[in-house]
Amino acid sequence: MTFYKGDRLVIEKVRIxxxxxxxxxxxxxxxxGINILVGNNEAGKSTILEAIHMALCGVFRGKTIKGNLSQYLFNYEVVNEYLNNINQGIIxxxxxxxxxxxxxxxxxxxLEGDRFSDKxxxxxxxxxxxxxAFDEKYNEEYESLLKSSELVSLPIEYYDVEWYAFSRKPLTSRSIPIKSSFIDVGSSKFQNGSDVYISRIVQNTxxxxxxxxxxxxxxxxxxxxSKDSAIANINTKITGISKLSKKEIELTVDLGSRSTWDGSLITQLNKIPFDYIxxxxxxxxxxxxxxxxxKSEASSVILIEEPECHISHARLNQLLESIKSNYGDKQIIISTHSSFxxxxxxxxNLILLNQQKTVRFNHLKSKDxxxxxxxxxxLRLILCDKxxxxxxxxxxxxxxRAYMDTHNGRLPIEDxxxxxxxxxxFLRFLEIAENLKTTVRVVTDNDGNVAALERKYQDYIDSNKKENIEICYDENVTTGTLTIGTKNPKLFNYNTLEPLLLKDNTLELFNQIFETDYSEEDLHKYMKTHKTECALKIFNYPSNIKYPEYIMRAVQ
Known part of the structure; x- marks a missing residue:
């Protein structure tokens, strides 16, 4: 039975x-629909998923919370502050x-009522x-404990779990009309060879x-x-072992009500037990x-922890397409470290978690x-500082390499x-940077047409310049007589990174770096056709070189 009367169930807000x-x-x-949680390690992505699942199902990492309380569920700093205060006599x-x-x-x-904290x-x-929370019925016993010894850990034995609706009605896992499914690829929970999660979904189906x-x-x-003849013979043998009791000892199967099929049967895929795939x-x-x-009350909320783990690129693409196409009236909350x-x-749908604050990307033109x-x-841009x-x-x-040469050998990522x-x-990434106010430098070639480049980045140059964004390019146009090609020769573009590097250094130095013996024109051609190879040799060269002004502006 479901009590839902609206168009679609939504958890509008989580408060933790x-x-x-x-x-x-x-x-x-x-x-x-879809909510995507991103953030650096320890930002709280898993904590949010676990909190939602615990509130809907009363389960934390496969175990009921009521029977498995631990001090480590609590924030470490909050517990430490409390223990320090208690031991100093501050109650x-x-x-x-x-x-x-x-x-x-x-x-x-x-579930409707007025027992909630949002003022x-x-x-x-x-x-x-x-x-x-601490159960006040233990006040007297707890006070006695404090008088007798120093407190070194949270007295979790005096704590209790209260699970209730905002209507003040006590709840159990059966009385909550909605459920969540927590899919964590990295932590499969099996019981006697049977995946608990799969068994529950099969039951719901x-x-x-x-x-x-x-x-x-x-x-x-x-x-x-129990009636098999081999088992009967074994039971006769083990009954005779005991000389002090006349009662029969039997090997049998638990037929009690607690032994149910969903916890004992093994789910298979192509004849292979599910936990072996x-x-x-x-x-x-x-x-x-x-x-x-x-079923609307079964798995209305689907929680997925890092779906990219253990999945090939092609299979992950299929899974994501399935999520996009089939979530229907379900709410999906996903944590991920994957840009894909x-x-x-x-x-x-992105929610960036940063020091218990959130940033959203609701109106990105580039999202399609x-x-x-x-x-x-x-995500590299979204999660970085600069x-x-x-x-x-x-x-x-x-x-x-230019950054290392100007920062005592440190790689940029180290800072x-x-x-x-x-x-x-560039412009699509700059839209994200604007949304986040992230400090960004764009390093780009002018390709011999400064006016065209400035038109392209007019929202970030001169009077429209954004405080956090700078476009770094060579403001001069360099010309020469070198041509490329034989049938339809074209003038060589002197306004890209490689020619400008050669311009600021010497022919002899670059021939030494590349282990070549070219003329200036031939070296230009070589650097154009071997861009990455030349850049790698510059990166590994033991001595510093000179860099164009716009490169220095970017790295400083």
């Missing part, structure tokens, strides 16, 4: 206090964890909360009469085991089963481009500066 890496209060607004409120899920208006009237909301709101038939067949199989294939199957589950995943699922040409390293954008590999190598090759998509 003192859980894992979150110190104090963290709030995150979510939207319908503060014991640390607690609170997870609140605010649901879309009218979603589940049975900006008035009246009644739909929602679910899970609170892990079956109708009641089908479940009954499976349960009856399973019971018959267990009874047949590759983790990538496991993730694909789990995700597709969750997406195909049509973020691009394919839409940068407008990156979705269709998903190989660009957009960036230098270049066109290709050879430019990247030269910029890296949190990322040098990113973006092809000709």
């Amino acid at each position: 206090e003192n859980f894992k890496c979150i110190k104090g209060t963290f709030e995150l607004d979510l939207k319908q 503060n409120e014991a640390p607690y964890i609170l997870i609140e899920l605010y649901l879309s208006e009218g979603a589940f009237p049975i 900006s909301r008035l009246g009644r709101t739909n929602g679910i909360a899970l609170k892990i 079956l109708e009641m009469d089908e479940k009954t038939k499976v349960a009856q067949a399973f019971r018959k199989a267990k009874e047949f085991f 590759g983790k990538g294939e496991q993730a694909v199957i789990k995700t597709e089963l969750a997406l195909s589950n049509k 995943v973020a691009n394919k699922l839409g940068l407008n 481009f990156f979705e269709k040409v998903a190989g660009y390293d957009t 960036a230098i954008l270049v066109e290709g590999d050879s430019d990247e190598l030269v910029i890296q 949190n500066v990322d040098v990113i090759s973006v092809g000709t998509s």
